[in-house]
Amino acid sequence: xxxxxxxxxxxxxxxxxxxxxxxxxxxxxxxxxxxxxxxxxxxxxxxxxxxxxxxxxxxxxxxxxxxxxxxxxxxxxxxxxxxxxxxxxxxxxxxxxxxxxxxxxxxxxxxxxxxxxxxxxxxxxxxxxxxxxxxxxxxxxxxxxxxxxxxxxxxxxxxxxxxxxxxxxxxxxxxxxxxxxxxxxxxxxxxxxxxxxxxxxxxxxxxxxxxxxxxxxxxxxxxxxxxxxxxxxxxxxxxxxxxxxxxxxxxxxxxxxxxxxxxxxxxxxxxxxxxxxxxxxxxxxxxxxxxxxxxxxxxxxxxxxxxxxxxxxxxxxxxxxxxxxxxxxxx
Ligand code: UD1
Numbered sequence: 228x229x230x231x232x233x234x235x236x237x238x239x240x241x242x243x244x245x246x247x248x249x250x251x252x253x254x255x256x257x258x259x260x261x262x263x264x265x266x267x268x269x270x271x272x273x274x275x276x277x278x279x280x281x282x283x284x285x286x287x288x289x290x291x292x293x294x295x296x297x298x299x300x301x302x303x304x305x306x307x308x309x310x311x312x313x314x315x316x317x318x319x320x321x322x323x324x325x326x327x328x329x330x331x332x333x334x335x336x337x338x339x340x341x342x343x344x345x346x347x348x349x350x351x352x353x354x355x356x357x358x359x360x361x362x363x364x365x366x367x368x369x370x371x372x373x374x375x376x377x378x379x380x381x382x383x384x385x386x387x388x389x390x391x392x393x394x395x396x397x398x399x400x401x402x403x404x405x406x407x408x409x410x411x412x413x414x415x416x417x418x419x420x421x422x423x424x425x426x427x428x429x430x431x432x433x434x435x436x437x438x439x440x441x442x443x444x445x446x447x448x449x450x451x452x453x454x455x456x457x458x459x460x461x462x463x464x465x466x467x468x469x470x471x472x473x474x475x476x477x478x479x480x481x482x483x484x485x486x487x488x489x490x491x492x493x494x495x496x497x498x499x500x501x502x503x504x505x506x507x508x509x510x511x512x513x514x515x516x517x518x519x520x521x522x523x524x525x526x527x528x529x530x531x532x533x534x535x536x537x538x539x540x541x542x543x544x545x546x547x548x549x550x551x552x553x554x555x556x557x558x
Contacts, residue, residue, distance in 0.1 A: 228475065229253040229300060233286060233334065234307030235279070236263040238419045239349065239405075241271060242412060242468040243305060248275040250472055255299055258308065259285040262422050270416040286330030289337065296341035303345035303478075305471055306334060309380070313520075314426055316377035327380035328387070335391055344397045347474050350385055350404045352460075352486070352525060353378035361492070362528040365404070365484045374520035385484075392482045400481070401474040406460035406488035406527050408467050410547030411554040418554035419464075428459075428495065429547075432502055433555050435510055442511035445495055450523035456495035460488040460526035463542035463550075473538035488527025489540045501548045506557055 230247060234240045235256025241263070244254050248271070256268065256279050265281065272278040280299075284291045286308055309327040310316065316323040331348075338344065355363045356372030370382040385402055392398040409429045411418030425431055434440040448455035470487040477483075499510050533539045552558045 228302040231255045231257055231301050231304045233257050236267040237307055239408060239464060239467060240307040241267050241417045242464045243471045244271050244279055245274050246468040246472050248277045255280045255282060257282045257284055267417055274414050274416055286333050289333045292333055292337040293340055296337045301343050303475060304338060304343060305347040307349045311377060312426060313375045313377050316375050320376040323376045323380050328383055331384050345399045345478060347401045347471055348388060350402050351381045352404050352406045354382045354385060357522050361524050362526050364528040365486055365531050389482050399478040401478055402482060402484045403470060403474060404486050405467060406462050408464045409461045410463040411550045413550050415553035428498060433551060436557060437555060442513050444515045445512055446521055447517035448514045452494055452524060454494050454496045458492035458494045458524040461493055461544050462488050462540055463547045466540040466542050470538050473536040477536050485532040486527040486529060488529055490527055490529035492524055492526040493544050501544050505548050506552055
């Protein structure tokens with residue numbers, strides 16, 4: 228298959244490109260480089276021996292998108308591109324709706340024009356909202372208690388995709404709800420490299436490990452969990468990337484929704500313990516109050532992806548930690 232990856236030089240896009248190329252597919256990476264670097268293209272070539280095509284461009288430039296889709300004879304699109312900083316989305320909601328929702332509308336229109344109706348969309352467990360019981364099941368109601376505009380954009384896009392698929396035959400769409408992606412490629416060549424100050428746990432642990440931030444702030448040790456810290460479903464990005472290939476190979480008419488997670492929760496203290504054991508160093512940390520809008524425990528129900536896609540995670544939190552330490556040169 229020839230597949231367009233929007234956001235293709237980003238964290239999850241680049242790892243998916245590697246898995247697709249290894250599977251013998253052709254890929255075209257499309258990215259505006261707002262949160263990634265063009266040098267990723269050469270790294271993907273170093274890992275796979277194949278140089279993916281790269282097209283610099285923005286989803287908000289509809290004309291460029293249309294010419295891109297008419298130029299390449301694509302079989303499918305995997306749509307990763309979007310803004311994802313929760314805090315920034317609260318202060319700049321219009322930017323988030325314009326970029327994430329507006330960009331997706333342009334992409335869907337360009338796909339219709341080019342008669343490409345096969346799409347895999349990067350969604351998030353955030354669409355379940357804070358009142359959902361664990362494990363989060365694909366059948367749970369979504370969109371009812373989302374705490375920020377970033378999460379709302381993911382929910383709105385999911386609704387748009389349902390409407391588009393219902394409007395005419397031919398659409399084959401998979402919505403993948405990611406839990407907490409962590410880790411990097413084991414080669415240490417590509418990985419999560421956010422611009423500015425990150426707000427997710429693993430990049431922050433790495434900033435502390437490199438001495439760029441004095442200590443990790445733990446957002447509460449009074450949650451109803453075994454050790455009191457927050458619990459999440461941390462999924463290795465290589466497992467996550469492989470989930471996209473499984474979804475592409477099993478696409479059927481209409482919209483299918485799958486959680487991509489491990490099915491097990493691990494705590495913030497367990498993440499710190501993994502770092503300290505594998506790095507052989509203490510991680511400076513301090514317990515502070517809970518973060519506004521935070522949730523105690525989140526993990527995925529994974530039976531649907533296992534049964535229908537034949538996909539399950541194979542890598543562990545320690546694998547993710549080891550690969551991340553390699554990426555930052557501390558292995
Ligand atoms: C967050 C977002 C979610 C988004 C996801 C993207 C919130 C409330 N949720 O999810 O909408 O889809 O990022 O990846 O912002 N933690 C600390 N100290 C830190 C950072 C995090 O203790 O400095 C804890 C958190 O309280 C949480 C866990 O680590 O228990 C994971 O946090 P994070 O990486 O931000 O992910 P989510 O909260 O799951």
